[in-house]
Amino acid sequence: MLDEIDAGSADSTARLGWSGLVRFLHLAPRAFLPMRAMEQLVLVAGQGIEGDRYMIGREEGFYSHKPEEGRQVTLFELETLVALKRDAGIELGPEEHRRNVTVEGVPLNHLVGRRFWLGETLLEATRLSIPCRHIEEITGKAIFDPLINRSGLNCRILQGGIVRVGDTVRNAA
Amino acid sequence: MSARPITTIKTVVAGIEAAGTGIKVFTLADPDRWDLPPFKPGAHIDLHLPNGLVRTYSLCNEPADNTRYVIAVKREADGRGGSRALHDEVGIGDVIGVSLPRGGLEPGADIARHVFVAGGIGVTPFLSMARHLLRIGNADFVLHLIVREEVPLAAHLAPLIEAGRVVVHRTSRAGRPDLASLVGEVGVQTMVACCGPEGMTDEFEGMTAAWPAANVHIERFVAPPPMIDPDAKPFVLSLARTGTEIQVRAGQTMLAALHEGGIDIPTSCCGGICGACKVGWIEGKPVHRDRVLSPYERERFLMVCVAGSNADRLVLDL
Ligand code: FES
Numbered sequence: 001m002l003d004e005i006d007a008g009s010a011d012s013t014a015r016l017g018w019s020g021l022v023r024f025l026h027l028a029p030r031a032f033l034p035m036r037a038m039e040q041l042v043l044v045a046g047q048g049i050e051g052d053r054y055m056i057g058r059e060e061g062f063y064s065h066k067p068e069e070g071r072q073v074t075l076f077e078l079e080t081l082v083a084l085k086r087d088a089g090i091e092l093g094p095e096e097h098r099r100n101v102t103v104e105g106v107p108l109n110h111l112v113g114r115r116f117w118l119g120e121t122l123l124e125a126t127r128l129s130i131p132c133r134h135i136e137e138i139t140g141k142a143i144f145d146p147l148i149n150r151s152g153l154n155c156r157i158l159q160g161g162i163v164r165v166g167d168t169v170r171n172a173a
Numbered sequence: 174m175s176a177r178p179i180t181t182i183k184t185v186v187a188g189i190e191a192a193g194t195g196i197k198v199f200t201l202a203d204p205d206r207w208d209l210p211p212f213k214p215g216a217h218i219d220l221h222l223p224n225g226l227v228r229t230y231s232l233c234n235e236p237a238d239n240t241r242y243v244i245a246v247k248r249e250a251d252g253r254g255g256s257r258a259l260h261d262e263v264g265i266g267d268v269i270g271v272s273l274p275r276g277g278l279e280p281g282a283d284i285a286r287h288v289f290v291a292g293g294i295g296v297t298p299f300l301s302m303a304r305h306l307l308r309i310g311n312a313d314f315v316l317h318l319i320v321r322e323e324v325p326l327a328a329h330l331a332p333l334i335e336a337g338r339v340v341v342h343r344t345s346r347a348g349r350p351d352l353a354s355l356v357g358e359v360g361v362q363t364m365v366a367c368c369g370p371e372g373m374t375d376e377f378e379g380m381t382a383a384w385p386a387a388n389v390h391i392e393r394f395v396a397p398p399p400m401i402d403p404d405a406k407p408f409v410l411s412l413a414r415t416g417t418e419i420q421v422r423a424g425q426t427m428l429a430a431l432h433e434g435g436i437d438i439p440t441s442c443c444g445g446i447c448g449a450c451k452v453g454w455i456e457g458k459p460v461h462r463d464r465v466l467s468p469y470e471r472e473r474f475l476m477v478c479v480a481g482s483n484a485d486r487l488v489l490d491l
Binding site: 028029030031032033034036060061062063064065066130131132133134137138144148 | 178179181182183203204205207208209210211273439441442443444446447478
């Protein structure tokens with residue numbers, strides 16, 4: 001049935017258009033360590049974020065035993081933090097979700113398989129992130145269930161560069 | 174790349190300092206001096222020692238001092254080997270994996286007065302708490318430290334003793350003080366806490382039995398067994414392909430027991446939603462707690478990160 005639906009509708013986000021902003025940037029050099037807020041991140045094509053635990057060759061993240069080419073940078077929606085507060089009464093800060101880039105106005109779940117610009121860098125979304133029990137242990141907050149299906153996006157870096165807070169995020173259709 | 178998930182925080186020994194007879198203070202830090210995961214005053218961490226032992230120690234620095242974990246370790250010649258390994262084998266620059274901090278005392282907003290009673294090296298969690306209370310400007314606390322003669326961590330405690338915050342009771346001179354008179358009257362705004370050898374914590378527990386639980390905190394040298402579901406029971410996993418038997422402790426996940434047994438199972442969410450840790454089962458009564466398997470699949474598979482067993486034995490297709 002899904003096969004018969006005009007592929008054009010799957011492109012609706014592109015046609016409707018969206019444009020978002022980079023609101024927060026974070027990294028941590030090793031598993032479990034608090035994420036640190038940064039003014040800018042250096043993205044290296046095909047590798048990851050300079051100084052981050054999942055940078056290829058560094059491999060000091062909780063999931064580094066399962067290397068994943070498509071997890072060079074991770075994104076999270078600011079809107080999810082707002083929704084957690086509104087719907088579940090849980091206050092979660094942008095440093096607590098453990099993704100690198102918190103964006104606003106970017107429909108992350110629609111972007112799997114697509115390319116988009118994050119500031120001057122070009123990313124390809126590989127898959128939705130899934131929540132992990134381990135985050136409840138780190139934050140002490142019961143966020144596993146509320147984060148199912150909105151736990152962010154894993155991406156590969158096609159074109160590297162510097163991403164700064166306030167940069168624009170837009171479709172690369 | 175390591176083949177196993179990273180389950181501990183990587184720290185390096187950044188300082189070792191003698192702090193009284195048989196006591197050393199170890200400072201652990203991130204290799205790049207990054208902030209460490211936060212902790213409550215008096216929290217404890219597990220150290221995964223180079224010889225394979227895992228030992229728990231209270232932190233004696235305060236939460237605001239967040240780039241270090243500072244522990245004080247008394248060398249117990251006849252202990253189980255953890256303190257000996259730290260004293261005799263560990264040096265500056267050595268890498269030690271530690272757990273996330275657990276426990277600790279939350280200085281409650283409605284608590285106006287704190288009374289701490291410590292026996293010997295049991296002073297460590299209260300050193301953390303005292304430093305924290307001073308930092309946040311909470312004036313009303315006292316720490317009664319009961320020792321035979323020598324004060325442990327003397328250099329660390331000196332300013333607090335001078336300020337009258339720590340009162341030292343030497344049993345070699347004055348005999349054992351009466352705990353009840355040290356602690357004083359029950360008050361809803363008073364928090365009392367004790368850490369020391371078993372005899373002392375038992376006496377303290379008896380004495381404060383009638384107090385509201387929220388106002389009493391007891392920290393034992395031997396960590397109490399972790400809180401587990403009272404209905405949880407141990408069971409045996411039998412691995413059909415290799416004939417191996419693996420014990421699953423009450424409240425432990427099958428996944429953790431399999432990892433301990435050296436068996437790697439791919440995982441991702443560890444919460445029963447992603448499907449990564451699916452394993453076939455052959456015989457037994459599994460309790461499924463996942464949200465990925467269909468009723469049909471559950472007849473043959475289970476998710477080891479969340480599943481349990483309703484029988485003593487569960488045979489897995491591994
Ligand atoms: S690890 Fe995800 S279901 Fe078990």
